[in-house]
Amino acid sequence: MSTTTTTHGIAEQQALMIEQLRTVHAMKAAALRMFDPMLRAVEAEQRNPDMAEVVDLLDNMLGAFGEHRTQTAAHERALLRRLEQLDRRPLGRLARGAAAAGAAARARLGAIGGQNHGANARDAFVYEHLEIALLELLERLATRAGDVETARVAHACLVDDRAMAAKITRNWENVLSLALASKRIPSRRPDDG
Ligand SMILES: [Fe+2]
Numbered sequence: 001m002s003t004t005t006t007t008h009g010i011a012e013q014q015a016l017m018i019e020q021l022r023t024v025h026a027m028k029a030a031a032l033r034m035f036d037p038m039l040r041a042v043e044a045e046q047r048n049p050d051m052a053e054v055v056d057l058l059d060n061m062l063g064a065f066g067e068h069r070t071q072t073a074a075h076e077r078a079l080l081r082r083l084e085q086l087d088r089r090p091l092g093r094l095a096r097g098a099a100a101a102g103a104a105a106r107a108r109l110g111a112i113g114g115q116n117h118g119a120n121a122r123d124a125f126v127y128e129h130l131e132i133a134l135l136e137l138l139e140r141l142a143t144r145a146g147d148v149e150t151a152r153v154a155h156a157c158l159v160d161d162r163a164m165a166a167k168i169t170r171n172w173e174n175v176l177s178l179a180l181a182s183k184r185i186p187s188r189r190p191d192d193g
Contacts, residue, residue: 118179128165
């Protein structure tokens with residue numbers, strides 16, 4: 001392979017990396033907008049007497065998603081800072097909305113913001129895996145393009161998103177209990193004895 005071809009390949013990888021960085025930033029900005037209505041809905045349900053049986057699960061959900069909202073805000077800032085350091089702009093408002101809506105539609109995330117917290121956790125699990133897939137590719141793309149700092153930022157986000165996905169994985173029984181309680185269907189929980 002000639003030097004010219006190699007250099008050309010790197011420039012193309014860098015261009016693709018910027019595109020991917022903008023998409024990941026758009027996903028994080030969209031996630032931030034989804035957290036707030038969801039957290040408000042969980043808070044409202046904590047005061048709902050019909051949900052008294054699962055109030056401990058709602059508390060846990062609020063804690064876990066509240067913590068991941070803080071992490072996601074830090075991710076959004078780090079990705080934006082990286083775009084600025086590379087002298088690139090994030091996607092415009094409309095394109096950002098379209099990218100996030102496209103991703104959400106692909107993941108069928110219609111229930112976020114609704115009252116079914118089981119469905120919210122299920123959709124959050126799908127969204128985390130979309131973020132993980134995009135970040136895996138971004139980290140590798142940045143590494144191949146020789147951009148160590150972008151690879152580092154992507155990896156840091158990846159660690160938090162993998163941890164969040166793993167937390168949901170450990171809580172499927174609780175997710176189901178919340179889904180049943182949201183539909184006012186009584187059920188025994190595995191820890192009921
Ligand atoms: Fe996430």
